[in-house]
Amino acid sequence: MPKLDPRFVTTPLAHRALHDVTDGRPENSRAAIRAAIDHGYGIEIDLQLSRDGVAIVFHDYQLERLAEAKGAVQQRTAAELAGIPLKGGDEGIPTFAEVLALVAGRVPVLVEIKDQDGVMGPNIGALEEAAARDVARYDGPLAFMSFNPHSVAKLAELAPDVPRxxxxxxxxxxxxxxxxxxxxxxxxxxxxxxxxxASFISHQASDLKRPRVAELKAAGAHVFTWTIRSAEQDAIARQVAENVTFEGYLAAFPDV
Structure with missing residues (x-):
């Protein structure tokens, strides 16, 4: 089982990168990623799959909430998605490979593989394969995660050296x-x-007191949490969690 880079514990993780559309930084955008890097934060991003089998950095299954288009992400090619502007910014939707080249190992990258089965089942694989190809030569702190355990198991096959x-x-x-x-x-x-x-969980903040979380932590699992939206929530979450995925404020770095 690959070990998680210790920087994942000491570096707060910007949820969908350090986004703020009032400053031209949409979710999962290059602008939000650059801002996170400038602040020294780690980055949490989401992957979806394009029609032509490319890993795309985008949270939703549908385009309309975040981009100037409608329909499913999977109905568009990577080139088409690159030409669709993100709302609140001046750039298109990036590929995972483009984001990795932008980060270039400077900060931790926590990568969520969105469930492609629909009901957390085993009908997955294409997105995991695309993501594994993109990280094959990446040099820097990176970890995969997913709500769907089938996806995590597939990543263990395809990218066994990447923490998950x-x-x-x-x-x-x-x-x-x-x-x-x-x-x-x-x-x-x-x-x-x-x-x-797995070597870690990223658990819902309001449910951190669940006994199973404590059990895993006692057995050596790293425990992160999502999504923290204030310094007050941060302080409470860190009573259980080692690190936070945050948005809407600038998280403090823990004393180490």
Missing amino acids: GIVTDGYSAQDWQLLKPAVRDELRQIAEYDRVG
């Missing part, structure tokens, strides 16, 4: 209506942690 973790949650029925109760129960218990060779 599971994005975890309280999995309420209200927030996860598409998931069957049995699936929510299994995911809530983080039952696949050992099987997929």
Whole structure:
């Protein structure tokens, strides 16, 4: 099991990079990534898959909330997506390879593979393959994670030397209506942690007191949390979590 770079513990992680559309920095944009680097922050980004099999740095499955277009990300090629402006900025949607070249190992990069199955099942693989290809020659602190344990297990096959973790949650029925109760129960218990060779979890901030989180931490798992939106929330979260994924404020660096 690959070890997580210690900089992931000491460097706050900017959620979808250091975004602020009032300053021309949309979510997951090059501008937000450059801003995070300038502040010395780590970067959390999201990957989706283009129609032609390229890993794209974009959070949503649909374009309309974040970009000047409508429809599914997977219906567009990488070249088409590059030409679609992000709302609140002056640039198109970047590929994962472009973002890696921009970061160039200067700060930690935490990469979330968005679930492509739809219900956290095993119908995955193409996005994981694209992401693994892009990081094959990358030199710098980087880790993969996903809500879907099948995705994390696939990454263990495709990129065995890259640290990996599971994005975890309280999995309420209200927030996860598409998931069957049995699936929510299994995911809530983080039952696949050992099987997929994870070294960390990134857990929902409001659910950090869950006993399973404490159990994993006591067994040596790194515990991160999402999404922290103030210094006050940060202080509370760090009573359990080693590091935070933050947005909407400038997180303080921990004393080490």
